[in-house]
Amino acid sequence: MERAHHEAKEALRAYALKTLGFDLFGVAPAEPLEGQRHLAAWLAMGFHGEMAYMARTATLRGNPDALLPGARSVICVACAYHDPPDGPLPSGHVRVARYARRRDYHKVIRKKLLKLGEHLVGLFPEAQFRIVVDSGPLLEKEVAQRAGLGWIGKNTCLINRRLGSELLLGELITTVALPPDSPETDHCGSCTACLAACPTEALRGPYQLDARRCISYLTIEHKSAFDADHPPQLSGYLFGCDLCQTCCPWNRHAPLQVNPHLPTRAHLATLSVSELAGLDAEAWAKLAEGSPLRRLTYERLRRNLGALDSTAKQE
Incomplete structure (x- = not known):
C-alpha cells in the first residue's frame, strides 16, 4: 500500500x-x-x-x-x-503589481x-x-x-x-493519504531588506504585517475613502505593491521564469495617469478584463488616482 x-x-x-x-x-x-x-x-x-x-x-x-x-x-x-x-517609473505613470x-x-x-x-x-x-x-x-x-x-x-x-x-x-x-514531502526551513537569516524597503512601515517586525499600512491592502482591499488631507503614500502603485519582494536577495538571484500559462501583458506594467483619468467605468472594465485588475472597482480606481495625485503634489 x-x-x-x-x-x-x-x-x-x-x-x-x-x-x-x-x-x-x-x-x-x-x-x-x-x-x-x-x-x-x-x-x-x-x-x-x-x-x-x-x-x-x-x-x-x-x-x-x-x-x-x-x-x-x-x-x-x-x-x-x-x-x-522594473526600470524607473516614467513621469506621469503608475505601476501595477507584477502578479497582476x-x-x-x-x-x-x-x-x-x-x-x-x-x-x-x-x-x-x-x-x-x-x-x-x-x-x-x-x-x-x-x-x-x-x-x-x-x-x-x-x-x-x-x-x-x-x-x-x-x-x-x-x-x-x-481524502487520499499521500506520502508528505519534507517541510522547508527558514533561510532569511539576518537579512532585513524587506523591512527597510517598505515605505509605509507595514512590516512592523520580521514576519509581522500590519495590513492597514500596506500599499497592496490600501489600493485593493481597503474600501473606504482616503483622508483627503492625509492621503496614504502609495509610492506610485495604482494596484498592489512589489517593494518588499523586489528588494529580496532571493528574488535578485532567481532565474527569470514566467509560467507560460500566465504570460506577462507588457502594457499593464505602467499605465498613464492622464489616460486612466479619462476612462469611464466601461472603459476601465475593458482594460481590466481578464486580469486581477478587475478587482479594482471604478470608484476605487478614482480614489487611488486621487491619492497618487495628492502625494505627488506634496512631493
Whole structure:
C-alpha cells in the first residue's frame, strides 16, 4: 500500500509539472496548522483592517479537515512570474503589481487543479478533493511550507530557494493519504531588506504585517475613502505593491521564469495617469478584463488616482 501511494504521488507530480505546467509541486499532511494561533493574535491586533472575512473564516483557515471532511493530504502547487526587474517609473505613470500584469491566476490555477483532481480520481476512484486558490479560507503559505515549496519570509511571502517569492499558489485538499514531502526551513537569516524597503512601515517586525499600512491592502482591499488631507503614500502603485519582494536577495538571484500559462501583458506594467483619468467605468472594465485588475472597482480606481495625485503634489 505504501509503495503504491508513493508511486501514485510521483505520477501526480509528473502530471502536475510536465503536463499541467506547474512550476512547483509538494504534498503536506492535512493536519491542523500552527499558524492558527498567529492568525488569532494578528486579528486581535486589528492588523486585518477592513478585511472582515479574515475574522469570519479564521476557525476554518487552520484546519484543512474543516474544508473537506476526512482530508488526509494537501497537494500544493505554484506558478512562477519572475519578470525582469522594473526600470524607473516614467513621469506621469503608475505601476501595477507584477502578479497582476497577466491573466487572472485564480481561473488558470483552478482549471489546472481540477484536471489534477480528475487525474487523482483516476488513480484512486474513491478519492474526494477540494480546490483552494488564494481566496479560499486556508493558511496556504504555511501548508506550502509544510509541503516543501518554500518558507514564509520576513515579508510574509512564501520564498523558494530556486524561484524566489514571485509565486502564485494553489492547493488540492484530498481524502487520499499521500506520502508528505519534507517541510522547508527558514533561510532569511539576518537579512532585513524587506523591512527597510517598505515605505509605509507595514512590516512592523520580521514576519509581522500590519495590513492597514500596506500599499497592496490600501489600493485593493481597503474600501473606504482616503483622508483627503492625509492621503496614504502609495509610492506610485495604482494596484498592489512589489517593494518588499523586489528588494529580496532571493528574488535578485532567481532565474527569470514566467509560467507560460500566465504570460506577462507588457502594457499593464505602467499605465498613464492622464489616460486612466479619462476612462469611464466601461472603459476601465475593458482594460481590466481578464486580469486581477478587475478587482479594482471604478470608484476605487478614482480614489487611488486621487491619492497618487495628492502625494505627488506634496512631493
